[in-house]
Amino acid sequence: MTWHQRKTVAYKTFHTNIERSRAFLRIFDKEPDGGRKQGQPTRDEKELLRGSLVFAVGALDAYLHDLILEIVPTYAPRSEKLTTALRGIAKSDPSLSLRLALAPSDRDRQQQFRDALSEWLEDKSFQGPEKVSNALSYVGCTLTWPDFDKKTMKSTASELDRITTERHAIVHRGELPYVRRPSAGETINLVDEIAKLIDREVCTLYL
Numbered sequence: 001m002t003w004h005q006r007k008t009v010a011y012k013t014f015h016t017n018i019e020r021s022r023a024f025l026r027i028f029d030k031e032p033d034g035g036r037k038q039g040q041p042t043r044d045e046k047e048l049l050r051g052s053l054v055f056a057v058g059a060l061d062a063y064l065h066d067l068i069l070e071i072v073p074t075y076a077p078r079s080e081k082l083t084t085a086l087r088g089i090a091k092s093d094p095s096l097s098l099r100l101a102l103a104p105s106d107r108d109r110q111q112q113f114r115d116a117l118s119e120w121l122e123d124k125s126f127q128g129p130e131k132v133s134n135a136l137s138y139v140g141c142t143l144t145w146p147d148f149d150k151k152t153m154k155s156t157a158s159e160l161d162r163i164t165t166e167r168h169a170i171v172h173r174g175e176l177p178y179v180r181r182p183s184a185g186e187t188i189n190l191v192d193e194i195a196k197l198i199d200r201e202v203c204t205l206y207l
Helices: 009-029 043-075 080-092 096-102 106-121 129-138 145-152 156-173 181-206
Strands: none
Touching: 009 043, 009 181, 043 106, 043 129, 043 156, 043 181, 080 096, 080 106, 080 129, 096 106, 129 156, 145 156, 145 181, 156 181
């Protein structure tokens, strides 16, 4: 069975979200009206392009959160970073080990752990190349940035860092960087390729 038949639940949600990001571009392009007129975009049109970037970065962040919750409780990948994270979870939730010991079934234990992991992840961000790499380590995925570069034909980590920096400027500082229509489309495609490659690798490992 190929990856096209077996995707993680996390990726299926991501696909919906990245298509929502593309919807910003379809509105910008005014496809229902036969195409956008040439000329300087309006203020609202510029915000559509910025919004597509913000939503794409958020979609990847949410995907990685969901992927960790889907994979770690079920498959317990071997990873030094995950081991460190588990110590942090145990420290922040001292009663977890007792709850796991008293759980009446494996399903209940798994759910108890998933709940604790979800709470631990609440204040974690997976935006930017370094944090994406951390997320990959948690799920035991050994992809490196050169692996992504072979598919995207770009310096993927550098591009993702630029995109994430631009996203933070928009969301946290209210800045108005000029995002061109072709660049917005390339951003969405890059983020989509990153998630696809991760999901293929994870499906190969576990599903």
